Structure formats: C-alpha cells, structure tokens
Amino acid sequence: MQRLVWLLVLLSLFVSLPAFGMERFEIVTTEEMRTMLQQREEGKVDFLLVNTLDKLLFDNESIPGSINVPWASVDKTMHRLGNDKDHPIVVYCKGYR
Amino acid sequence: MFSYKTAVALKKHGFTNIRIYNGGLKDWEKSGYEIEVRNPLPEYEGKYMDAQELMTLISRAETQGCRGPDGNPLFTLLDYRTELANNSGENMQVIKTNCPKLIMHLDDFADPAQRGLIPRKGLVVLVCETGNRDPFAMRYLYSHGYDNVAGLRFGMRAWIKADYAVEEYH
Numbered sequence: 001m002q003r004l005v006w007l008l009v010l011l012s013l014f015v016s017l018p019a020f021g022m023e024r025f026e027i028v029t030t031e032e033m034r035t036m037l038q039q040r041e042e043g044k045v046d047f048l049l050v051n052t053l054d055k056l057l058f059d060n061e062s063i064p065g066s067i068n069v070p071w072a073s074v075d076k077t078m079h080r081l082g083n084d085k086d087h088p089i090v091v092y093c094k095g096y097r
Numbered sequence: 098m099f100s101y102k103t104a105v106a107l108k109k110h111g112f113t114n115i116r117i118y119n120g121g122l123k124d125w126e127k128s129g130y131e132i133e134v135r136n137p138l139p140e141y142e143g144k145y146m147d148a149q150e151l152m153t154l155i156s157r158a159e160t161q162g163c164r165g166p167d168g169n170p171l172f173t174l175l176d177y178r179t180e181l182a183n184n185s186g187e188n189m190q191v192i193k194t195n196c197p198k199l200i201m202h203l204d205d206f207a208d209p210a211q212r213g214l215i216p217r218k219g220l221v222v223l224v225c226e227t228g229n230r231d232p233f234a235m236r237y238l239y240s241h242g243y244d245n246v247a248g249l250r251f252g253m254r255a256w257i258k259a260d261y262a263v264e265e266y267h
C-alpha cells in the first residue's frame with residue numbers, strides 16, 4: 001500500500017511539473033535600455049521597443065519610441081511587430097517593483 | 098508580469114529574439130529619463146477599500162438583496178483582470194457574491210457600449226490582479242464622470258490571501 005502511495009506521488013509530480021515550466025528571457029537593465037535607445041537613434045542597432053500595458057496606460061505614459069502591444073490583446077495587435085519574427089524585440093510594462 | 102506574459106505569448110507565435118526590460122516604466126521614470134505622454138489621464142485621488150471592508154460590504158448587501166430602496170445596486174464588482182477577461186485562465190477564481198459582477202478589460206472602458214454597462218449609481222469596486230492599475234482605471238472613469246468607484250487594495254491577491262470566499266468562473 002505504501003509503495004502504491006509513493007508511486008502515485010511520483011506520478012502526480014511527473015504530470016504537474018511541466019505546468020511550472022518557466023520560459024526564460026534575457027533581461028535588459030535601465031542603463032542598457034538607455035544605451036540601446038541612443039544607439040537606435042544613431043542607426044547603430046535596430047529593435048522594437050514594446051509597451052505591453054493596456055492602451056489607456058500606454059497613452060498616459062510610455063518610453064519614447066515604443067509601440068503598444070497590450071498583453072490583453074496580443075493576438076489582435078501583434079501585426080504591429082511586422083513579419084520578421086527574428087527581429088529583436090524588447091518588451092516592458094510598469095516594472096516589477 | 099505583463100511584459101513576461103506578452104513575451105511568452107510572442108514566443109509561442111514564433112518570435113525568436115525577445116528580451117525583457119524588467120525595470121519598466123517605474124525604473125525608467127525613477128532614473129529621470131523622458132516619458133512620452135499621448136493622452137494624459139486627469140489627476141484624481143480615488144477611494145480604496147481593503148479586502149475585509151469589501152467582505153463586510155458584500156455580506157451586508159447580500160442580506161438586502163444587493164439593491165437599495167431606490168432599486169439601484171448597492172455595489173457592483175468590476176473585475177478587469179486580463180486573464181479573466183481573455184478567458185485564458187482556466188477555471189479562474191472570482192470573488193463569490195450574488196450581487197452584480199462585471200468582467201471586462203481595462204481598454205473596454207474606452208468603448209462607450211462597454212462603459213455604459215458600468216453603473217453610475219451605487220459603489221463600483223474595481224478588482225485587478227494586484228491593485229496596481231486601479232489608480233489609472235479610476236482616473237479614466239473619473240474623466241467620464243464616474244465618481245462612485247473604489248479600488249480593492251492589492252487586488253485579488255489580497256482577497257485570496259485573506260482566504261475569503263471565491264467561486265470558479267467559467
């Protein structure tokens with residue numbers, strides 16, 4: 001009986017672990033962001049800066065040079081990113097803190 | 098949170114080169130860098146209630162059939178959590194009440210037909226994920242004449258932490 005319980009526990013872990021799988025993305029710091037935007041202005045780099053907040057919030061405040069692809073409507077607004085799916089993208093929102 | 102979830106969604110759609118500016122607007126502004134304002138929200142000091150106050154309000158309203166003597170709702174919950182409005186959160190939990198409840202996106206507030214569903218009588222209590230968007234939601238609604246709105250402090254997170262009643266939303 002005890003063996004069966006352990007087997008069930010192991011089986012439930014195996015089934016549930018993928019649900020906790022987290023995608024990992026490279027993080028950009030504030031100074032890096034500032035430098036990247038300066039370099040973009042100078043034509044040295046190219047990337048899309050994407051504000052992921054609702055449009056009401058994007059209109060109220062955003063980092064200059066951003067486009068808006070709200071998480072709430074990614075499917076409808078994703079076309080704003082163009083067709084090149086390898087083009088560098090930096091996404092941001094209000095911030096973690 | 099929004100940036101991470103958008104990044105995940107874009108990756109699922111085949112975008113391969115995504116990075117996250119983790120500090121976001123808060124760090125950008127704190128560092129003194131320029132902010133672009135396209136359509137500013139009016140200044141407005143909204144009202145807030147904590148989870149316990151909302152629980153008391155719900156209990157009292159439910160004993161009165163959720164309506165005042167004039168027939169107007171005593172309060173309405175306006176839950177604008179994105180995953181809930183997208184219906185992308187399977188079996189999401191919402192605050193349990195028999196009183197009126199509206200579910201929509203924040204950007205739906207800009208649609209006159211959707212906004213028209215928000216009552217102008219009785220208290221409207223905003224529920225979002227963490228309460229972070231409530232000040233902006235209240236400022237927007239105030240710009241359309243709503244001064245009967247309050248935010249649930251720390252949002253649904255506070256309600257769940259207090260272990261108050263929830264029900265599944267399908």
